[in-house]
Amino acid sequence: MKAVVLNGVTEAKDIQLSEVPVPYVKPGWVLVRVKAFGLNHSEQILRHGEINANYIAKPIIPGIECVGEIEDPSDSGFIKGQKVIAMMGGMGRSFNGSYAEFALLPRHNVFRIDTDLDWTSLAAVPETYFTAWGSLFDCLQLNKEDTLLIRGATCALGYAAIQIANAVGCHVVATTHRQAKLSLLEDADEVVLDNGGLPGTLHGITKALDLVGAGVIKETLRTVEKGAIVCDTGVLGGASSLNGFDPIKDIPNGVYLTGFFSNYPNQETVDSMFEFFRKKELVPLYGKAFAFSDIQSALLAQDSGSVNGKIVVTV
Numbered sequence: 483m484k485a486v487v488l489n490g491v492t493e494a495k496d497i498q499l500s501e502v503p504v505p506y507v508k509p510g511w512v513l514v515r516v517k518a519f520g521l522n523h524s525e526q527i528l529r530h531g532e533i534n535a536n537y538i539a540k541p542i543i544p545g546i547e548c549v550g551e552i553e554d555p556s557d558s559g560f561i562k563g564q565k566v567i568a569m570m571g572g573m574g575r576s577f578n579g580s581y582a583e584f585a586l587l588p589r590h591n592v593f594r595i596d597t598d599l600d601w602t603s604l605a606a607v608p609e610t611y612f613t614a615w616g617s618l619f620d621c622l623q624l625n626k627e628d629t630l631l632i633r634g635a636t637c638a639l640g641y642a643a644i645q646i647a648n649a650v651g652c653h654v655v656a657t658t659h660r661q662a663k664l665s666l667l668e669d670a671d672e673v674v675l676d677n678g679g680l681p682g683t684l685h686g687i688t689k690a691l692d693l694v695g696a697g698v699i700k701e702t703l704r705t706v707e708k709g710a711i712v713c714d715t716g717v718l719g720g721a722s723s724l725n726g727f728d729p730i731k732d733i734p735n736g737v738y739l740t741g742f743f744s745n746y747p748n749q750e751t752v753d754s755m756f757e758f759f760r761k762k763e764l765v766p767l768y769g770k771a772f773a774f775s776d777i778q779s780a781l782l783a784q785d786s787g788s789v790n791g792k793i794v795v796t797v
């Protein structure tokens with residue numbers, strides 16, 4: 483099969499497809515025929531440096547998510563041809579991921595879906611929509627009375643969160659740190675240029691989804707109303723942890739801080755998401771689709787930031 487295989491830090495311009503054997507199925511694992519996959523910020527982090535870490539299996543086929551069909555169900559109870567999505571749990575880091583024609587994946591990271599959405603639209607779903615869903619509902623308990631702030635909204639996750647929040651019917655305030663990108667957020671009710679200094683400038687925020695992350699989270703906590711919930715989900719600002727964080731002083735009285743980690747997807751949530759798409763007639767959003775044979779262009783586009791929204795690759 484054709485696959486991207488990484489041995490170390492690799493520039494997008496050096497990415498190419500290799501021929502590798504189709505993996506043998508084993509108990510507890512299923513073989514998925516990959517139809518499409520989305521690109522993620524975390525794969526960029528892997529390719530640019532994290533690959534040197536000891537916990538990354540090397541050589542590695544990257545890719546933390548995919549959509550496709552069961553090729554060999556092994557002992558899973560799936561039937562051959564079942565439409566599935568798969569994500570996380572070490573995919574593309576501890577074991578080979580989805581930048582390939584076939585992926586051998588743990589049964590518990592593969593979820594059946596029943597949908598008429600085309601493969602390209604579906605490829606935008608697993609990691610991005612699961613994370614948006616978990617952040618908005620499991621963590622932020624979003625409802626239509628809320629005013630939701632999304633910081634760092636000009637990313638695949640931000641656009642998905644705006645779409646879901648609009649379908650819920652709440653008031654959405656979305657930020658970008660680039661003047662030139664304000665117009666990309668027109669689906670939000672309010673758009674704000676965010677170069678820091680939000681506290682005192684926004685009012686009535688009852689829920690906040692922070693995609694910029696640890697570097698600005700203290701400021702987000704000071705931007706929301708008493709009783710609000712703040713969810714730390716992204717690391718777009720480059721920092722994922724915060725030394726010297728003082729919960730007593732840094733979390734304002736009566737404000738709640740939570741975080742979302744997409745590592746534990748489950749069938750129940752996947753079913754709820756697809757039911758929501760059906761009921762609200764949502765078509766998952768993507769920025770641009772590339773053919774697998776053109777994976778280098780897809781990764782060059784990712785590194786240059788030239789695509790607004792999820793980059794998907796059809797296999």
Ligand SMILES: NC(=O)c1ccc[n+]([C@@H]2O[C@H](COP(=O)([O-])OP(=O)(O)OC[C@H]3O[C@@H](n4cnc5c(N)ncnc54)[C@H](OP(=O)(O)O)[C@@H]3O)[C@@H](O)[C@H]2O)c1
Binds near residue numbers: 609636640719745
């Ligand atoms: N917690 C979890 O389990 C989880 C799961 C999935 C994703 N995430 C995180 O969520 C974030 C979004 O992921 P994604 O895959 O949707 O990203 P993505 O689509 O690859 O978006 C990357 C884009 O975000 C933009 N961005 C917006 N605000 C930024 C800021 N303040 N600093 C730097 N860049 C900024 C950048 O464009 P501009 O600078 O031009 O605006 C960049 O091109 C990432 O940090 C990712 O690691 C977390």
